[in-house]
Amino acid sequence: MAVNGYGVIGKRVADAVARQEDMELAGVSDINADWRSRMVTQKGFRLYSAASEHNDAMRDSGLDVTGALDDLLSVAEIVVDCTPKHVAARNVEIYREKGIKFIVQGGEKHAVTGHSFVAEASYESALDRDSTRVVSCNTTSIVRTLTALKPAGLLHRARGTLLRRATDPWESHLGGIMNTLVPEPEIPSHQGPDARSVDPELDVITMAVKVPETLAHLHYWAVQLTRPAEKEEVLEAFRSSSRIALIRMADGLTAINTVKELMADLGRPHDNLYEVALWSDMLKVEGDELFYGYMVDNQAIVIPETIDAIRALVGKVRDPKESIAKTNAALGIGAVTQALGGQ
Amino acid sequence: MAVNGYGVIGKRVADAVARQEDMELAGVSDINADWRSRMVTQKGFRLYSAASEHNDAMRDSGLDVTGALDDLLSVAEIVVDCTPKHVAARNVEIYREKGIKFIVQGGEKHAVTGHSFVAEASYESALDRDSTRVVSCNTTSIVRTLTALKPAGLLHRARGTLLRRATDPWESHLGGIMNTLVPEPEIPSHQGPDARSVDPELDVITMAVKVPETLAHLHYWAVQLTRPAEKEEVLEAFRSSSRIALIRMADGLTAINTVKELMADLGRPHDNLYEVALWSDMLKVEGDELFYGYMVDNQAIVIPETIDAIRALVGKVRDPKESIAKTNAALGIGAVTQALGGQ
Amino acid sequence: MAVNGYGVIGKRVADAVARQEDMELAGVSDINADWRSRMVTQKGFRLYSAASEHNDAMRDSGLDVTGALDDLLSVAEIVVDCTPKHVAARNVEIYREKGIKFIVQGGEKHAVTGHSFVAEASYESALDRDSTRVVSCNTTSIVRTLTALKPAGLLHRARGTLLRRATDPWESHLGGIMNTLVPEPEIPSHQGPDARSVDPELDVITMAVKVPETLAHLHYWAVQLTRPAEKEEVLEAFRSSSRIALIRMADGLTAINTVKELMADLGRPHDNLYEVALWSDMLKVEGDELFYGYMVDNQAIVIPETIDAIRALVGKVRDPKESIAKTNAALGIGAVTQALGGQ
Amino acid sequence: MAVNGYGVIGKRVADAVARQEDMELAGVSDINADWRSRMVTQKGFRLYSAASEHNDAMRDSGLDVTGALDDLLSVAEIVVDCTPKHVAARNVEIYREKGIKFIVQGGEKHAVTGHSFVAEASYESALDRDSTRVVSCNTTSIVRTLTALKPAGLLHRARGTLLRRATDPWESHLGGIMNTLVPEPEIPSHQGPDARSVDPELDVITMAVKVPETLAHLHYWAVQLTRPAEKEEVLEAFRSSSRIALIRMADGLTAINTVKELMADLGRPHDNLYEVALWSDMLKVEGDELFYGYMVDNQAIVIPETIDAIRALVGKVRDPKESIAKTNAALGIGAVTQALGGQ
Missing domain, CATH: 3.40.50.720 (NAD(P)-binding Rossmann-like Domain)
Incomplete structure (x- = not known):
């Protein structure tokens, strides 16, 4: 190798x-x-x-x-x-x-x-x-999460907003953005279509924006389900992937820097978060719509x-x-x- | 007074x-x-x-x-x-x-x-x-933009992701967040429901996250229209509000700090952006869905x-x-x- | 013109x-x-x-x-x-x-x-x-402050540490640095010698570092006086320049963003701070040494x-x-x- | 224990x-x-x-x-x-x-x-x-570096400017400062006098300022030596401490985030930098004056x-x-x- x-x-x-x-x-x-x-x-x-x-x-x-x-x-x-x-x-x-x-x-x-x-x-x-x-990191996270919803027949279409870290921590003295937000000029951004290179069945549209931090990307999703569902049913679908880690605000994991610290405490090299870290208590099902947010460590996923x-x-x-x-x-x-x- | x-x-x-x-x-x-x-x-x-x-x-x-x-x-x-x-x-x-x-x-x-x-x-x-x-600033922007879509009979329901500035520029040495993103723990966040205090007909759900900048909020919206529409039709609807300013990436207004500089150049006190600044060239209509992003000056709107x-x-x-x-x-x-x- | x-x-x-x-x-x-x-x-x-x-x-x-x-x-x-x-x-x-x-x-x-x-x-x-x-902005501030000390015969030599804003607010989506500090690789940095292009008598050495903010530079100075002096004598010397504004922590002007807000409140275009803003209550004289800090608006000075x-x-x-x-x-x-x- | x-x-x-x-x-x-x-x-x-x-x-x-x-x-x-x-x-x-x-x-x-x-x-x-x-972390670094200069009889007095990280990475969603610099209101700041609690002979005065990053403190020092010295003599004195690590800009270690990445690459838990990381090629001796900068990992030192x-x-x-x-x-x-x- x-x-x-x-x-x-x-x-x-x-x-x-x-x-x-x-x-x-x-x-x-x-x-x-x-x-x-x-x-x-x-x-x-x-x-x-x-x-x-x-x-x-x-x-x-x-x-x-x-x-x-x-x-x-x-x-x-x-x-x-x-x-x-x-x-x-x-x-x-x-x-x-x-x-x-x-x-x-x-x-x-x-x-x-x-x-x-x-x-x-x-x-x-x-x-x-x-x-x-x-x-890519973003597309990996999209495929992991959306394909996890497929076996239960829940997924109709997904619309996501992607907050992208501006640059990597080690070189954040180059290419940084400061006290601003920089929208990607095109909607849809490329991550949605790219997910279809892995799974052509996915109906995904994404919008993306660069944010002034270096730790991780953060995704927000509004998913149209095929039918009304229970929250527990959705969580169970996400649990079927070993590479989605369900985390909770209620555990004190209230921001992306805290989740990175958890990785450091676990002794992972470079504080790597290999999983999609998805907040289970923040996740919401309203009728046949599903809303959730998760964190993507672009260096590790x-x-x-x-x-x-x-x-x-x-x-x-x-x-x-x-x-x-x-x-x-x-x-x-x-x-x-x-x-x-x-x- | x-x-x-x-x-x-x-x-x-x-x-x-x-x-x-x-x-x-x-x-x-x-x-x-x-x-x-x-x-x-x-x-x-x-x-x-x-x-x-x-x-x-x-x-x-x-x-x-x-x-x-x-x-x-x-x-x-x-x-x-x-x-x-x-x-x-x-x-x-x-x-x-x-x-x-x-x-x-x-x-x-x-x-x-x-x-x-x-x-x-x-x-x-x-x-x-x-x-x-x-x-509030966020709710004002939601009502301005969504009610502008109503006369043309375009609006079915709207799902938004709100990037909230962490604190105000003058006191950003207090209450700031640094190199992180802090999701609001509850979905829906309060801004969506609050829009219904002005217009009870609105079907709005919002998710919100605090981002490490002080200049303005940034909203991304995925709107389900009542029918397929042309982009120009949507822009015309937004133009009907004098308090929505259509701006363009192509004019070099590529980030929220640049838009604030435009306000300073216009000689506005405190660089106030009173309008919702909505990128017209970024806006996209896909069939009966509408996607766009805009900036909200929480101090001025x-x-x-x-x-x-x-x-x-x-x-x-x-x-x-x-x-x-x-x-x-x-x-x-x-x-x-x-x-x-x-x- | x-x-x-x-x-x-x-x-x-x-x-x-x-x-x-x-x-x-x-x-x-x-x-x-x-x-x-x-x-x-x-x-x-x-x-x-x-x-x-x-x-x-x-x-x-x-x-x-x-x-x-x-x-x-x-x-x-x-x-x-x-x-x-x-x-x-x-x-x-x-x-x-x-x-x-x-x-x-x-x-x-x-x-x-x-x-x-x-x-x-x-x-x-x-x-x-x-x-x-x-x-340059930094050199202008150095000449203004140090030459103000000359008529009273106080100035022997000055050693400064310069915190330089990383990029300008309007283009802070380009060339920014994030969550880091970037020392200038050479000591002395160029600002000290450059002051001598205006006044060859000045004995100045500076060290400089880029910091992750866009508002202004901040200078700290340790000045060797020719003799022990009273604080009031030094302040009086600084007051002789109309382009040094003495400000006070005790007035609530505790950070550089607050001083910029004061400029906005004064209605200045682009919140310009034309003066060197020097904290009078922070300034300290210890025997024949003088210590102080001031803010330099690199866009306006x-x-x-x-x-x-x-x-x-x-x-x-x-x-x-x-x-x-x-x-x-x-x-x-x-x-x-x-x-x-x-x- | x-x-x-x-x-x-x-x-x-x-x-x-x-x-x-x-x-x-x-x-x-x-x-x-x-x-x-x-x-x-x-x-x-x-x-x-x-x-x-x-x-x-x-x-x-x-x-x-x-x-x-x-x-x-x-x-x-x-x-x-x-x-x-x-x-x-x-x-x-x-x-x-x-x-x-x-x-x-x-x-x-x-x-x-x-x-x-x-x-x-x-x-x-x-x-x-x-x-x-x-x-404290700052005082530890001051004592380590200044006492290293004592055996060679070089140290007369030291004047330092301390750039303090605003808050710790894991909780940087609390207590942060954003796009600003916050001077400590008092000169001297407490770190100088505190060094004398360990070594009462030290003649140290410090000025301090909070900067918007979470990684480490950065110190700049202007030291009055007892006599003119060669740069190599000073470096040799610093090398006598096993807890001062000499690093070089020329090695690509040009900013504090890069040094932290080096710690991660070395596999240290939490990317701990236990040493004072002092730039040897940036260090300058001018006659009987010594100028240098170093980095202090407040979490690890x-x-x-x-x-x-x-x-x-x-x-x-x-x-x-x-x-x-x-x-x-x-x-x-x-x-x-x-x-x-x-x-």
Whole structure:
């Protein structure tokens, strides 16, 4: 297993791969020569440069560089591409030439791999494929929650408002917004349509706005049900997904920073919230309409999906539930619900 | 005309009253002895204490105090109460005893006056009354926009997500939230039901969340229309209200801070945005559904309403349109649309 | 008088010029075709394009364009350049060719004009010159305060820590920093040395850090005096400058947002704080050391300086005090102290 | 070992005690019945109520309560008080009655215990005492850095400007400040004098201001040396403290959020930065003056000090260096410098 790009997603994928019993991390490739690349070897991972012409500069900075991306791709069966958008597109050609299986992130278009991945929805169709795309954080959360409503036959159509964190915490001195709100100029925003790349049946429209915080996205949904329902019926549907954690205002989890602190208290690396954290006591059913809000950790939610995507492409684990259970166990998913005493 | 309480709303009401040809400001009452009360006399208004026992302390601070609230109420025909919530409730008893007409703010319950006011919706039913309640900033915006859709027979039901500014700019060193989002624990939030205190026909459900900025609220709406419609038809309906300003992303008005700067450039006092600023190019009609977003200046939107409420209670101007036109002219409402070259 | 560039500084200079009895605004030149340029004609100023090739695009956007920069420079005696840094450097060549007097902003190097301007310190040496540079907001504040200490013979050397607002309010959706602090990598930061371009005698060292707010800079100073002094002596020295406003925590002016609100209450355009707002009750003298903090409105502090710089270059008003008094009267400088009842 | 109060400090002390080979955590006492107390047992620690009358309510919330504070104090040799200020004062009487050794936090006055603790400065005088006070985060950093300059005979006097984070990340929806800066009204601020409670020889004056971020404090210092010095000499002095980590802008550690991310990457619980993180390449010596800036993690810096304070009171480890080395090893202190390849 190789990770190309050691940024917000890459570092978390590398950590998560290292925690799986059935996976081995061949190495990590990056281009930086600063503190970030030092962390790769500090973690005990092999560091490769993005291209051999960078080797000298990186070694001059005192980095222990094993080789270049080419070398890394020669010793791995599959590569997870975690590079920035425009770089990933070029990398895909390299992966294809090399004949190595690959996973791209949600910033790429569906057409790049022809398959879009959310474990609970499209694991089986990814089995043995050469490549897939793990959809974006927002889209992952949409697919997780809305497909959970489908088995009970509850879902008619969903309309969501997405509050997007402006930038990531570690680089919030770049690209930040201050004391303002920045609406995405187009309605619908792209997240709704993108959910249909995983499940074409979904009737979803989203509006999105950038908000001045760095912790997580927050979604509000108004869902038209197929029929009047009880609140408990809806909660039961959400509980069917192991990657939706029901939380409660009444437990003191009243804001997104508090939920992040809970993750830190649970000892999760980087305070990762892998689950959709959905407030069960805030959720409301009015006749045949359903209203709720949830939190999406844009840095962490795709990590378990990526692990499952690796297993699906490799093809040894054929049952989605088996892969999901393995991933959950390795990452401690389920601990939130348990820690809160069940919801 | 008296203003009781010289805070965020009180200072703007006093300014606005002073700009009306047919109104006279008898004075302003407040309790503070710091820079805020100095501004009252600096503006050329008469300053009264909230109660005579404060007179000495205020005079010791160098303030030119004309008298106490009692004195002010004796020389005014009507009082606009702009004091904090719990104080207003007690004041109402004083106003009733004195037999002076009064207006309370949206923080008070409908039952306090038995009448809730938005100029375009309930001016006529307020005529000659002893009191009314100008509804809150959020509710004012909801009534303005949704009732604008009614004449064309478009409105079936509306579902909104409200991003609420956390605190006001001048006191944002108190009560702020930082790098987080704080959902209101209850769905529906109170703003939707409160709109029905003005127009009981409205079918509105709202969800609300506090966001870390101080400038304005931002609303996103998904409206079920009675029938499929054209975008232009909807825009025309919104244009029928002089207090909805259509703005465009394409004009560079891409965030709420930019819109506030436009208000400063227009020379408005305190950069007041009296209108609902609704993005016309972002607005989308999909079949029989309508989606849009708008900005609400919580410090300013109720000011023109309060001026009209005064006229309604006094009863000399019987036609809502006449009062609205007077208020608009005095406050420069209409200038946004004009400045932007029409929308 | 021409203003080239209608941004944060340009719009304030244009406003201020229009308020002077002895100046006339020939027009404003800009390149934008969005809402910002609409404000120029909305204000009643003549709008010119930055170059004639932009005329069509701007007119297509509905803007009333009088001509291009060339035309504007032909009808003005002096031009204030308020364009971004790299643009200004090129403009200077144009101004020189045209033989028009010009003023550049503090972003340019001293060498560009060979003269650096702060009214109270270098008006006389600017008289009749072809050009000058109004130094940056931070440097202006440093020169104002430190030179005020010189006549009493108090100043030995000054060490300052500068908290710099991260970006301007109107564009805080660009270039912001969020939930972090970003130190300037070099000590001393450039502001200290730059003060010596106005007054070479000053012994100043500064350290600077970007903070996540948009309102104003905040300076903390530790000054080594030439001798032990009384607090009142120091305050008296600061009072000698009409552009230092002494404010008090005890008046409720406890944070920079509160001081901005005071400016709004005073009815100043764009809530401009032209003065250095220095807390007199926070100021402390310990033996021969002086400690104090003050606030610098980076959008406004250079505006009165620019007006005086115009007068100095034109040369009709020979006495710095006369120009400063005219400017102060036109902009309402002095009102803060008066409004606060003297300090 | 008992911890009374499981908040920001208490949870970190409990974690750190559990990591020491020579300490055992008897239990944790708290009063909350929400998610925070659930974390105590989730971590495997015994949970006690603050008083027996709370037992039922906490058990009703599903918490596994072992007993009340009284019970906890009976089974521990020493208690670390991590309760809020006014509560701690009352607790001290209980500890004294019970005859249990105790440690209070820096919010309490020096007089409460008569001894103030920073490991590198006052371990020996704390040996075998009944109690001590671990000084506040800011004061700890001041003592660490200034006493490091003493052996080389460099320190004359130090003047600091302290940028204080406004509130803690987990509760930043309470007590936050937004888009403003709030100066502490008094100069000197209390941190300077408080350093003298540990080392009376220090000549320190501080000015402080609250800034709108939650991550860490940032200090800027101008130090008058006893003589001109070389930069390397100063760095060598700082390197003599194992709890000052020299970092570099040139390594990409350009802002406080980046440094926090480094802590997360190092796998530290809660991203704790136990060290003073001081920028070595930003540091400047000019003749006999020294200028530098550093970052203080207010949530974490006192944790190693508290561990050492426990050892000092217990008295088995007599050598400060031995205790400090044990604590450092258990908490991974030293890893920063190592990870960065030495500075």
